[in-house]
Amino acid sequence: xxxxxxxxxxxxxxxxxxxxxxxxxxxxxxxxxxxxxxxxxxxxxxxxxxxxxxxxxxxxxxxxxxxxxxxxxxxxxxxxxxxxxxxxxxxxxxxxxxxxxxxxxxxxxxxxxxxxxxxxxxxxxxxxxxxxxxxxxxxxxxxxxxxxxxxxxxxxxxxxxxxxxxxxxxxxxxxxxxxxxxxxxxxxxxxxxxxxxxxxxxxxxxxxxxxxxxxxxxxxxxxxxxxxxxxxxxxxxxxxxxxxxxxxxxxxxxxxxxxxxxxxxxxxxxxxxxxxxxxxxxxxxxxxxxxxxxxxxxxxxxxxxxxxxxxxxxxxxxxxxxxxxxxxxxxxxxxxxxxxxxxxxxxxxxxxxxxxxxxxxxxxxxxxxxxxxxxxxxxxxxxxxxxxxxxxxxxxxxxxxxxxxxxxxxxxxxxxxxxxxxxxxxxxxxxxxxxxxxxxxxxxxxxxxxxxxxxxxxxxxxxxxxxxxxxxxxxxxxxxxxxxxxxxxxxxxxxxxxxx
Amino acid sequence: xxxxxxxxxxxxxxxxxxxxxxxxxxxxxxxxxxxxxxxxxxxxxxxxxxxxxxxxxxxxxxxxxxxxxxxxxxxxxxxxxxxxxxxxxxxxxxxxxxxxxxxxxxxxxxxxxxxxxxxxxxxxxxxxxxxxxxxxxxxxxxxxxxxxxxxxxxxxxxxxxxxxxxxxxxxxxxxxxxxxxxxxxxxxxxxxxxxxxxxxxxxxxxxxxxxxxxxxxxxxxxxxxxxxxxxxxxxxxxxxxxxxxxxxxxxxxxxxxxxxxxxxxxxxxxxxxxxxxxxxxxxxxxxxxxxxxxxxxxxxxxxxxxxxxxxxxxxxxxxxxxxxxxxxxxxxxxxxxxxxxxxxxxxxxxxxxxxxxxxxxxxx
Numbered sequence: 023x024x025x026x027x028x029x030x031x032x033x034x035x036x037x038x039x040x041x042x043x044x045x046x047x048x049x050x051x052x053x054x055x056x057x058x059x060x061x062x063x064x065x066x067x068x069x070x071x072x073x074x075x076x077x078x079x080x081x082x083x084x085x086x087x088x089x090x091x092x093x094x095x096x097x098x099x100x101x102x103x104x105x106x107x108x109x110x111x112x113x114x115x116x117x118x119x120x121x122x123x124x125x126x127x128x129x130x131x132x133x134x135x136x137x138x139x140x141x142x143x144x145x146x147x148x149x150x151x152x153x154x155x156x157x158x159x160x161x162x163x164x165x166x167x168x169x170x171x172x173x174x175x176x177x178x179x180x181x182x183x184x185x186x187x188x189x190x191x192x193x194x195x196x197x198x199x200x201x202x203x204x205x206x207x208x209x210x211x212x213x214x215x216x217x218x219x220x221x222x223x224x225x226x227x228x229x230x231x232x233x234x235x236x237x238x239x240x241x242x243x244x245x246x247x248x249x250x251x252x253x254x255x256x257x258x259x260x261x262x263x264x265x266x267x268x269x270x271x272x273x274x275x276x277x278x279x280x281x282x283x284x285x286x287x288x289x290x291x292x293x294x295x296x297x298x299x300x301x302x303x304x305x306x307x308x309x310x311x312x313x314x315x316x317x318x319x320x321x322x323x324x325x326x327x328x329x330x331x332x333x334x335x336x337x338x339x340x341x342x343x344x345x346x347x348x349x350x351x352x353x354x355x356x357x358x359x360x361x362x363x364x365x366x367x368x369x370x371x372x373x374x375x376x377x378x379x380x381x382x383x384x385x386x387x388x389x390x391x392x393x394x395x396x397x398x399x400x401x402x403x404x405x406x407x408x409x410x411x412x413x414x415x416x417x418x419x420x421x422x423x424x425x426x427x428x429x430x431x432x433x434x435x436x437x438x439x440x441x442x443x444x445x446x447x448x449x450x451x452x453x454x455x456x457x458x459x460x461x462x463x464x465x466x467x468x469x470x471x472x473x474x475x476x477x478x479x480x481x482x483x484x485x486x487x488x489x490x491x492x493x494x495x496x497x498x499x500x501x502x503x504x505x506x507x508x509x510x511x512x513x514x515x516x517x518x519x520x521x522x
Numbered sequence: 523x524x525x526x527x528x529x530x531x532x533x534x535x536x537x538x539x540x541x542x543x544x545x546x547x548x549x550x551x552x553x554x555x556x557x558x559x560x561x562x563x564x565x566x567x568x569x570x571x572x573x574x575x576x577x578x579x580x581x582x583x584x585x586x587x588x589x590x591x592x593x594x595x596x597x598x599x600x601x602x603x604x605x606x607x608x609x610x611x612x613x614x615x616x617x618x619x620x621x622x623x624x625x626x627x628x629x630x631x632x633x634x635x636x637x638x639x640x641x642x643x644x645x646x647x648x649x650x651x652x653x654x655x656x657x658x659x660x661x662x663x664x665x666x667x668x669x670x671x672x673x674x675x676x677x678x679x680x681x682x683x684x685x686x687x688x689x690x691x692x693x694x695x696x697x698x699x700x701x702x703x704x705x706x707x708x709x710x711x712x713x714x715x716x717x718x719x720x721x722x723x724x725x726x727x728x729x730x731x732x733x734x735x736x737x738x739x740x741x742x743x744x745x746x747x748x749x750x751x752x753x754x755x756x757x758x759x760x761x762x763x764x765x766x767x768x769x770x771x772x773x774x775x776x777x778x779x780x781x782x783x784x785x786x787x788x789x790x791x792x793x794x795x796x797x798x799x800x801x802x803x804x805x806x807x808x809x810x811x812x813x814x815x816x817x818x819x820x821x822x823x824x825x826x827x828x829x830x831x832x833x834x835x836x837x838x839x840x841x842x843x844x845x846x847x848x849x850x851x852x853x854x855x856x857x858x859x860x861x862x863x864x865x866x867x868x869x870x871x872x873x874x875x876x877x878x879x880x881x882x883x884x885x886x
Contacts, residue, residue, distance in 0.1 A: 352754060352755070353754075353759060356757050363755075368752075369752070370755055371752050371755050372752055373745050373748045374748065375748045376748060380741060380744075381756070383738070383741055384742065384757070384758060385756055385757055387738050387741075390737055390739065391736060391737050391738070392737060392738055394736075433756065
């Protein structure tokens with residue numbers, strides 16, 4: 023079997039997510055699809071696996087044009103995708119999930135299904151037990167189940183989306199050994215979607231790099247077991263170049279005198295479903311800007327929320343100017359001038375259905391009875407001041423993303439002590455992004471400390487006094503931001519903490 | 523304010539379901555072998571043939587409107603207060619406890635009345651408060667908590683009339699009848715309805731929407747109901763707001779419950795709530811959260827229910843037919859609401875022209 027993608031295009035609104043991508047996936051090879059967030063990896067794989075159609079372009083299976091109306095279509099033609107969150111049914115057992123989705127039988131043949139499952143599991147070195155309910159299994163085991171299930175459905179091409187997120191090193195070894203066996207012995211096509219350099223170098227035969235929706239290049243990987251550090255470094259450096267493009271030149275940075283400590287984190291332990299952060303220490307001073315780097319779901323979101331009472335701190339202390347506020351409610355933090363802004367503006371931050379005036383009234387009105395005319399004129403002034411394209415009576419969801427972000431700025435208290443902002447310029451055009459930063463830096467000069475996360479490397483390097491890199495819950499501080507390069511940051515984000 | 527349908531289309535969406543449900547009702551009546559117009563006429567007569575029958579409609583309208591206004595508050599906060607039935611019952615039980623305990627001298631009767639109403643309010647608030655506490659601090663969904671508390675209030679009521687409030691020489695269907703002091707005075711012989719209760723209902727139906735529209739509390743309720751996470755981030759004390767919505771609704775339900783025992787029945791019965799709370803849910807759903815419609819819709823429901831009690835006498839039809847008619851009305855209406863939302867959604871998917879003039883160019 024051979025799969026070919028020809029001139030694939032896909033647009034979402036103004037974003038050209040896949041721009042004329044052509045690539046061939048031959049049988050028996052493991053191909054890595056590498057790229058930073060938003061490069062278009064997931065879009066391409068969803069097209070290939072029938073979750074969404076391409077706007078233009080062809081998918082060819084063994085030279086014949088294939089049309090996938092749904093994931094089932096794709097599976098029937100031999101292409102199966104492993105989602106980041108396995109799509110299994112929690113209350114069912116391993117065996118039940120294994121059988122579920124088979125099209126041909128009304129009454130499943132449990133006996134042969136069980137021996138099929140056990141045989142396949144043993145062959146690949148997996149430890150699946152037929153009677154264990156899926157909800158009690160780790161992500162790694164659920165992945166194993168999904169792989170075995172897809173293979174049993176006759177799949178000849180497996181797509182894995184970030185499969186090493188949330189599994190242990192040992193489980194990763196098992197997974198990689200199984201994938202290598204499938205490709206090199208059984209001739210299965212394996213596609214690994216990843217942003218982790220280490221993973222693609224260890225596992226893949228070759229790597230295709232996407233950037234901003236385009237196919238930028240391709241590199242052959244060394245044979246498995248290559249350990250010569252010099253060779254590996256050359257490959258890494260090439261991949262980083264391909265992923266992130268040109269380096270930024272050194273930039274200007276205004277020094278703001280850093281004064282007393284605003285926030286102090288002592289030995290924080292945090293945990294959510296996917297990852298845990300151990301022993302996070304940090305102190306943040308007035309007027310300081312700390313950038314949190316890392317790809318999505320590497321722990322930045324968890325850390326930022328735990329710091330201001332929106333997630334639970336398992337152990338350790340959060341101190342706001344010597345006052346301990348560990349695990350106090352967000353309102354406690356807010357009353358003390360700590361404001362959190364989430365990346366999903368309409369999910370966390372703004373309220374769809376409410377007008378701009380109503381938003382303003384929520385945060386500004388001190389009185390029990392609202393003076394609507396006064397609030398409306400106040401809102402109008404504020405909209406003008408913050409250059410928002412929208413009317414006071416508009417509902418917030420009628421505004422564009424950039425204008426929503428401006429409204430969020432307008433809603434901030436005048437002099438916050440600490441701003442915790444998750445991807446403050448996500449989805450904004452260059453002009454809006456610059457405007458947001460101008461606003462933030464003005465507040466910083468007034469003594470506000472800023473903690474922000476971003477997936478844009480140049481944004482991090484341009485505005486941060488210090489940068490912390492998050493990778494699968496591990497945290498690493500960039501030694502000297504002024505001297506750092508995009509390349510170096512790229513390595514760190516990919517989990518290569520070798521510059522220490 | 524919204525970009526809903528244009529005038530005529532909008533009117534059609536109000537009138538069509540009414541016509542359709544009338545048609546459906548007519549078919550139902552034909553199916554049981556009666557003249558639809560005759561049935562309608564009898565219901566109308568049952569409701570409005572004289573002042574006493576009209577007072578009967580009002581006696582149903584008072585608790586129904588109070589409960590509906592209360593539910594408007596909880597709906598606004600995004601809460602499904604199914605427990606309203608139990609809150610009405612708890613209000614009735616507390617008010618009855620007062621009625622069976624106190625016996626103030628005649629000149630202090632108004633004071634006793636107020637005290638009993640206050641007890642009813644307390645009972646309703648207590649029941650609603652438990653639901654709220656379960657929801658907020660223990661994460662029990664208010665629908666399940668409410669159902670459980672409905673059942674609990676029902677069992678408690680049955681225990682009371684078969685135990686402590688068992689009437690001497692009577693049957694365990696109701697408590698001892700209340701004394702004169704413990705009852706709402708009727709407006710007059712021809713108008714057997716509690717004036718004070720009408721006043722309280724009128725105040726509630728005007729004041730509550732006004733508070734919702736004009737106060738910070740009302741806005742906070744709306745914010746919490748629309749998106750609790752964002753509301754929290756914008757500094758709304760969301761748990762306090764949700765709790766207060768429960769308590770306000772419980773208080774109004776408590777007044778409703780107290781009126782049922784202190785006027786309609788003059789004694790406590792386990793079935794005093796009589797589905798009024800559930801009916802209130804329908805009233806608010808039909809009003810599409812436009813509070814001015816609540817008293818009107820409640821009035822139509824009350825007229826149908828009160829009027830249909832005569833069907834048995836005049837046409838040998840069971841009065842539960844009214845319930846069927848009402849069900850048909852609600853079903854058709856909700857169906858049309860869903861239809862309308864779908865149509866609007868489809869329209870919004872198409873590229874839309876901006877409704878306001880383009881903003882002036884921004885200075886660089």
